[in-house]
Amino acid sequence: MIDEIVEVLTNDEVAEDFFLARLEAPHIAAHAQPGQFVNVEVSADVAPFLRMPLSVCAVHRQISCIDVLYQNMGPKSGQLSRCRVGEQLRCLGPLGKAFSPVPNTKRSVLVGGGIGVPPMIFLGSELVKKGAEVILLVGARSAAKHLGDSFFQVSATRLERATDDGSLGHHGLVTELLLRELATGACAVYTCGPHAMIEAVARACMASDVPCQVSLEEYMACGIGICVGCVVRVENADADNAYADYKRICVDGPVFDAREICWEH
Amino acid sequence: MIDEIVEVLTNDEVAEDFFLARLEAPHIAAHAQPGQFVNVEVSADVAPFLRMPLSVCAVHRQISCIDVLYQNMGPKSGQLSRCRVGEQLRCLGPLGKAFSPVPNTKRSVLVGGGIGVPPMIFLGSELVKKGAEVILLVGARSAAKHLGDSFFQVSATRLERATDDGSLGHHGLVTELLLRELATGACAVYTCGPHAMIEAVARACMASDVPCQVSLEEYMACGIGICVGCVVRVENADADNAYADYKRICVDGPVFDAREICWEH
């Protein structure tokens, strides 16, 4: 993990409010694993002040690049979307713990939603490379909010979509698609997206004893474990050690085993 | 005076750290007089926060444009220097009181230094148009810090330069050039630049009873008289009214008669 000065090679709107940026980042490209993220300084000025955490969406080792896929929803993402090709940014990474594919499982089911899709794209492509069967389930509010098939080409052996309004794929929740997959046979599940979706996926998997790894998000300041701000409550057996009630998502995660997380509340 | 949305038509470095920007500003171009300024919102974000006051350097009524000439010396000017052609900015103006050319004086001597040169360029061109004899004296630390002759073509019948290091024109202070002019005969003097220069010019003129108008600068927040921040101490006859000790440069100035200003301290 280093604080790399990266150059913006491309930065284009690829779907409604979604931007894809390619960054020349030799160190990060060489080491990033699916589920890991980077913390990008989108402006050298005092506002926006904090860096912007972004999941690695793809790595292109031969050209020393990584891709990040982000939604324009506020000051930081807005600033990043205005970055010009050729600009240089400080980019800290790769950060956090990656997914650790469950050994000898032929079938992997990936469930992604919203800004949780990028890490699924990266994970899917790595699993496909290893010759695994990868079912990628993607949920969004409407067809317009879905990324085009091209984004998933190398990331899944089968792609299924769900929309709340039925404008594309399954009319309903992506978790309903998951239940079908869980019913059809043994598999391992990996998920990232809105908290409600992740929780539903985790509970479904735990209910049917399917291994499930979740990638969580929380507001971050440092991304490297020094502010203790980005925490999630975890199951803590040791009543005498309240310190272990919360873990830092940026260093102990963002990927956790579903059973580690304290889902109530 | 209005808060006009202006478009940046050009924005180029024209001398060491000096930028010339042409702004399409129909209202301001139609009304701006020499000595007046605009207050430009260089960023919509919270930093830089305040607007940047800029003297009008030239107006091009036929194409509804104004030129501003600025030095890159910090956050606001840096931000402005990065503005791209086609960008739109809020620009409040024209602001402040203009120079009021002294009636029936054939000879006008203009003394400018540093970022005080732009208003002299504008004033000079208006006086030359009126057929007056205009002697423009410009001072700077070194030749490199001087603007090229092209900037002064239409603004003077005679241009003289001074440099502290003698690398161009008179070796010494621009005020020494002024003394020569004061000695050669009747004239009216107009000046803008570093405070020390303005004060020397004002004192020299007052000593030889030559009418002198000075354009002052002070740190500004609003530029329209509502913050009472940009004040200068003036001669105040009325001992009972301390309120009159200070005047607001943005609305009562920036142009003052040299005799109005309280020069001590």
Add this chain to the structure above:
Amino acid sequence: MDMSIELAGIALRNPVLLASGTCNYGRELQSLTDLSQLGGIVTKTITPLPRAGNRPQRIVETPAGMLNSIGLQNPGLDDFIADKWPFLQTLDTQVVVNIAGHSVEEFADMASRLRDLRGIAALEVNISCPNVRAGGESFASNARASADVIGAVRRAANQPVIAKLSPNVTDIGEIARAVEEAGADAVSLINTLVGMAIDVRRRRPLLGNITGGLSGPAIKPVALAMVWKVSQAVDIPVIGLGGICSALDAVEFLIAGASAVQVGTANFVNPNAGAEMVEGIRRYCEEFGIARVGDLVGSLQT
């Protein structure tokens, strides 16, 4: 969509006022904004006698804010009545007159001399300036001194009295309760935070007065926390200000418990900020189905 607010007996067209010292006495803004779009304006602090204010430099920008050391330069009460008020009276908006003095008597004097002025919506009492008796410590930093001033003004005035509180205190809730007991009809907060900036080349303070008052977006979180705290400490209405630049900033203050807001430093960056804010608050209420802006006040769910 009902934008009106009733506050300490003052009927406001909407909850947005311009803050004292950031709109002078109204004249300059005439040509740049429509003051009749606002709930009201608060005039710059006037003192019994004319004041010169502090020596320049009086302003410097800081991260997401600014420092000022104007020092209450103002024409004094006589000139205000003779020259400023006739114009202010013609405005189609509520005008709150902000006053300050160096002793309880000075404050009371001003209030009684302002009784006769028709059309003053309220007096806002700036207790943040130094108390000459108590060796220059500000009235606002002491509950007892604050109560003495407000009590005296309340007795002398025939308009609603708003106590303007300083954030430079250990417990602003205590001060708020003290002025409420002394008869304040409302409180407004916050005034500026004490701050400083240094010129590292000359190793001198950037401001002629060494320290100044910090305002602007930088202080918004502090102001919001204090407004929330005070609105729980007192029963009189709270007017919130401090770094409010956008409609959503204003909405945060209303939700935290403010019945109205004041726009200060934002006027310097956008002289039309107040009017634009009124429109933005209206849009927010429509989007979230709020019928009366008053329904937002203190609606924070904790």
Add this chain to the structure above:
Amino acid sequence: MDMSIELAGIALRNPVLLASGTCNYGRELQSLTDLSQLGGIVTKTITPLPRAGNRPQRIVETPAGMLNSIGLQNPGLDDFIADKWPFLQTLDTQVVVNIAGHSVEEFADMASRLRDLRGIAALEVNISCPNVRAGGESFASNARASADVIGAVRRAANQPVIAKLSPNVTDIGEIARAVEEAGADAVSLINTLVGMAIDVRRRRPLLGNITGGLSGPAIKPVALAMVWKVSQAVDIPVIGLGGICSALDAVEFLIAGASAVQVGTANFVNPNAGAEMVEGIRRYCEEFGIARVGDLVGSLQT
């Protein structure tokens, strides 16, 4: 160019330390910066027993700053001694250990249990947390309570004692004098300002703990004014912090009277900020012909 500083008997390689709670216990920064380039680091506050801290959301950005409500999540003294100290001891930089408790006794206990730990440069006492006896009001908001804590720690400790002051008070100079009399060897300021942010869509506080501590560039002018004020109020050395991001920010604090500075929130944006600052201060001194960085301290011309 002599960058060294001697402060309350502690020899610092240079005047730049990392602030408590912004470098955890040092480990995480190892790979991202060279801690031996720094004057020292201050470890995150430890309490007698492990603490869970506050529920999330614990962080939110604000204009030129951020709010945090970590709530002193820490492993407690035993784990600190067993697990954190052995690593800290190996660092080639001064390590200041920051402690907190809920009663005077808890503070004193911790100090005595830390006597045996070899190599602690100093104790920094975080008196900003709530005093359970005095119904949750923070020690730091009361001169007497602050003095009681510092006095007890001073008697129990065998290292220099630094009192870390809160800015949320009426007169920080008074608190500083009180802890000086109680035996503090130095004071550090400022801790965070109380602040708040509201989610206008859900009309809820953005932080799980409702309010939080404001830090970052936004508070720099406030911190600088307080450092200047305190350095005139006391004779013991002052350590300045609050919004310091650049070398020139640090220089402002030294000129205002700080003998050393701490870098806090800036670490989150640039984990190498401290080391870069040391270089920047050196360049500043060279440019302005300052032979010893100590010559800058308190050199403000007013």
